[in-house]
Amino acid sequence: MTPHVEHLLRTEAPQVLGALVRRFGHFALAEDAVQEALLAASQTWPAGGVPDNPRSWLIRIGYHKMVDLLRAEQARRRREHHATADPTSHAPAPETxxxxxxxxxxxxxxxxxxxxxxxxxxxxxxxxxxxxxxxxxxxxxxxGTRISRxxxxxxxxxARFTPPTDTxxxxxxxxxxxxxxxxxxxxxxxxxxxxLTRVDLTAEAIRLTRMLHASLPHHPEVTGLLALMLLTDARRAARTSLSERDEQDYHLVPLDEQDRSRWGRQLIREGTDLIDGVWNRHPAGPYQLQAAIAAVHAAAATPQQTDWPQIAVLYLWLERLTPTAPVRLSRVVAVAKAYGPARGLALLDDLNHRHHLDRDPLTRQRERAVRAHLLQLTGDPTGAARLYREAAGLTGNHVERRYLLDRAGRLG
Structure with a gap:
C-alpha cells in the first residue's frame, strides 16, 4: 500500500465511522465495519486506483459491512429491518x-x-x-481486550453519537x-x-489536534494545545545525536546543547502565530501557558539569549493553575537558570518539604535528575554523580538512562 493511500485511509476513517454511527448507532459494530471497509480499500485501491470520491466509496462499503454485522445479531431484528431497507443504495458522503x-x-x-x-x-x-x-x-x-471493554x-x-450541549x-x-x-x-x-521519541504517536496527536482545532478554531485552550505541540515537536530533530561508532546508537541532547539550526522553523512560525492569536483575548489556560513557554524558548537564537526570568514567571502562573509535580520541577529549573543554581536548590528543598516530590514514585526520577544537575552546578560532583545514577535506575527509557549514566561517568 502506497503512503498516499495509507494517509488517505487514516484521514477518512473517522468521517466514515462517524457516518455509520450516526446512521446505525452501535459504535462497536460500526468500528468493525469501518475496519472491513479500510481493508477492502487497501486491497483494491493500489491496483485499481483511488475512486473520485473515496469517502463515499468507503461509506458505501461500510454500510454493506454494517448490514452484514447487524444481520448476524439475532437480538436486533427490528434494527436490522430498518437498516437494510435499501442496502444497495449508495450512501452519500456526509456534509457534517x-x-x-x-x-x-x-x-x-x-x-x-x-x-x-x-x-x-x-x-x-x-x-x-x-x-x-x-x-x-x-x-x-x-x-485488544481493553479496547473491547x-x-x-x-x-x-x-453513550450517544450526538454533539455536546452548551452545558x-x-x-x-x-x-x-x-x-x-x-x-x-x-x-x-x-x-x-x-x-527517545515515538514519532508515530506525536504525529498522530498533532493530526488529531489539528482536527479538533478545525472543529473549534476559536477555542483558546485547543489553540494553545496545538501551538504547544507544534513548538515542542519543532525541536525533535535536535534532541538526539548519532554515535560516531554506531549509526543506530542515539544519544539525548539537552536543550542548551541542541543545534538550533535543526529546529523546524515552519513549525515554530505556525505555533507562535497560533499562541499570539489567542494570548490576550482570553484568560490564559494551562495549554496556552505551556505554549507561551515553548515560544519563549523558540524565540532565542542561542541558549544565552533565553528569557529565563519570563519563563520562571510563566511557570509560577502555570503552577497556580495546575499544581502538579512536573510543573513544579520545571519551575525549579527555570528559577535556577534565571537566578542561579543555589536559588533553584532552595526552591526544590521547599517543594520537597511541602509536596514530597522526592518520595512520589511518579516524580522521584525527575526530582533526582534535577537535583543532580543543580548539585553539579553548585560544585558537588560526587553528590551529583550519585543522583544521576539513581535517576538512571528509575527510568525505563534506554536513551534517557544512557544520558544520565554518561553524565554520572563524566563526574567520576
Missing amino acids: DDSLTLLLLCCHPALSTTSQVALTLRAVGGLTTAEIAHAHGTTETTM AKQQLARAG DRDTRVAAVTQVLYLIFNEGYTATTGGE
Whole structure:
C-alpha cells in the first residue's frame, strides 16, 4: 500500500465511522465495519486506483459491512429491518464534520483515561491494536481486550453519537484535550523502549489536534494545545545525536546543547502565530501557558539569549493553575537558570518539604535528575554523580538512562 493511500485511509476513517454511527448507532459494530471497509480499500485501491470520491466509496462499503454485522445479531431484528431497507443504495458522503463528535464519544466520562487514549487511537487515529499495544508497552491481546471493554462500557453507559450541549461542552472538550496531550507526551518521551521519541504517536496527536482545532478554531485552550505541540515537536530533530561508532546508537541532547539550526522553523512560525492569536483575548489556560513557554524558548537564537526570568514567571502562573509535580520541577529549573543554581536548590528543598516530590514514585526520577544537575552546578560532583545514577535506575527509557549514566561517568 502506497503512503498516499495509507494517509488517505487514516484521514477518512473517522468521517466514515462517524457516518455509520450516526446512521446505525452501535459504535462497536460500526468500528468493525469501518475496519472491513479500510481493508477492502487497501486491497483494491493500489491496483485499481483511488475512486473520485473515496469517502463515499468507503461509506458505501461500510454500510454493506454494517448490514452484514447487524444481520448476524439475532437480538436486533427490528434494527436490522430498518437498516437494510435499501442496502444497495449508495450512501452519500456526509456534509457534517463528525470529527469533534467522534472524539467526544471516545473520551466519554464513563471510560478511564487509559481506555480513552486507546479508543481514540483505535477509532479516530486508525492505529492498529498492535501499534497501540506497542505504545503502551503491553501485548496485542491485552490491548485488544481493553479496547473491547471500552466499547462495551460505552454501550452500557448509553453513550450517544450526538454533539455536546452548551452545558457539558467545556467539560467534554477538556477530556479530549487531556487525551491528546497524553498521546503527544508519550510519543515525545517514550516511557519505555530503545527510542527517545515515538514519532508515530506525536504525529498522530498533532493530526488529531489539528482536527479538533478545525472543529473549534476559536477555542483558546485547543489553540494553545496545538501551538504547544507544534513548538515542542519543532525541536525533535535536535534532541538526539548519532554515535560516531554506531549509526543506530542515539544519544539525548539537552536543550542548551541542541543545534538550533535543526529546529523546524515552519513549525515554530505556525505555533507562535497560533499562541499570539489567542494570548490576550482570553484568560490564559494551562495549554496556552505551556505554549507561551515553548515560544519563549523558540524565540532565542542561542541558549544565552533565553528569557529565563519570563519563563520562571510563566511557570509560577502555570503552577497556580495546575499544581502538579512536573510543573513544579520545571519551575525549579527555570528559577535556577534565571537566578542561579543555589536559588533553584532552595526552591526544590521547599517543594520537597511541602509536596514530597522526592518520595512520589511518579516524580522521584525527575526530582533526582534535577537535583543532580543543580548539585553539579553548585560544585558537588560526587553528590551529583550519585543522583544521576539513581535517576538512571528509575527510568525505563534506554536513551534517557544512557544520558544520565554518561553524565554520572563524566563526574567520576
